[in-house]
Amino acid sequence: VKVDMYMNLEGEQKDPVIFSTSFDSKVMTRPDTDSENWTPKMMAVEPTDKQANSKTRRQEMMREAGRGIESAKSYVVDVRVHVPGESESETVLTLAWSESNVENKGRLLGFWRVEMPRSNADYEVCIGSQIMVSPETLLSYDEKMDQKPKMDFNVDIRYGKNCGKGERIDMNGKISQSPRLKELVGATSIIKDCVEDMKRGNKILRTCQKAVVLSMLLDEVDISMEVPSDALIALYSQGLFSLSEIDNLDVSLDVSNPKNAGKKK
Numbered sequence: 001v002k003v004d005m006y007m008n009l010e011g012e013q014k015d016p017v018i019f020s021t022s023f024d025s026k027v028m029t030r031p032d033t034d035s036e037n038w039t040p041k042m043m044a045v046e047p048t049d050k051q052a053n054s055k056t057r058r059q060e061m062m063r064e065a066g067r068g069i070e071s072a073k074s075y076v077v078d079v080r081v082h083v084p085g086e087s088e089s090e091t092v093l094t095l096a097w098s099e100s101n102v103e104n105k106g107r108l109l110g111f112w113r114v115e116m117p118r119s120n121a122d123y124e125v126c127i128g129s130q131i132m133v134s135p136e137t138l139l140s141y142d143e144k145m146d147q148k149p150k151m152d153f154n155v156d157i158r159y160g161k162n163c164g165k166g167e168r169i170d171m172n173g174k175i176s177q178s179p180r181l182k183e184l185v186g187a188t189s190i191i192k193d194c195v196e197d198m199k200r201g202n203k204i205l206r207t208c209q210k211a212v213v214l215s216m217l218l219d220e221v222d223i224s225m226e227v228p229s230d231a232l233i234a235l236y237s238q239g240l241f242s243l244s245e246i247d248n249l250d251v252s253l254d255v256s257n258p259k260n261a262g263k264k265k
Helices: 055-065 179-186 189-197 206-215 230-245
Strands: 002-007 016-029 072-083 090-101 104-118 121-134 152-159 166-174 220-226 250-256
Touching: 016 055, 055 090, 055 104, 072 166, 121 220
Parallel strands: 220 250
Antiparallel strands: 002 016, 016 072, 072 090, 090 104, 104 121, 121 152, 152 166, 166 220
């Protein structure tokens, strides 16, 4: 699906502002969706084609979004805005993501490019992120009793005149269930009723289905980041520190500025 809009503005500007957007989706197939193609960390991907309305870029980003995710379906939105005149600029934004009804995995990719020819100013941002929830599938509460639910995620951001050679922000995180929450959940009437149902051989009744959902609640966030400047460290520290003010949420923050932060890896 592609939509183009042209806006003629009043004043000295003679050429129209151009806005166009495209949307596409794709059901991924093997070998792209094979589990061995899933990686522990998602890296930002620099598109091979950075021009506006690039079908190649859209296909690349959809393929990367669904890589290693069984029965994945990928989506992409591509936007172009061209502003003529003395402050001429060309902006391109592409977002691709995936979802699956089989696995609790997903990815989000982004590409943003701004060109201002008259001032010779170009800027790019490439983003890659992924998330995985485990355990992936639970049919009954007794399968959950020995499991430790968690959500692993990472975000990789590259930015600069060329995102493939620019600065880097790397974030890795895990959201898990604290022992305190596990104890509180285990003491609820839903869990107790489910345990009684299981003793009678009823593992898939509605009560135990609710127990499975309840037992997957998460409350502990652990985030580590690599950022290229002290200013960004202070900014992200303040933002993440504010999470600690939320009731029943334990936040462990580890922000560092290693020597190789900001460099392409």
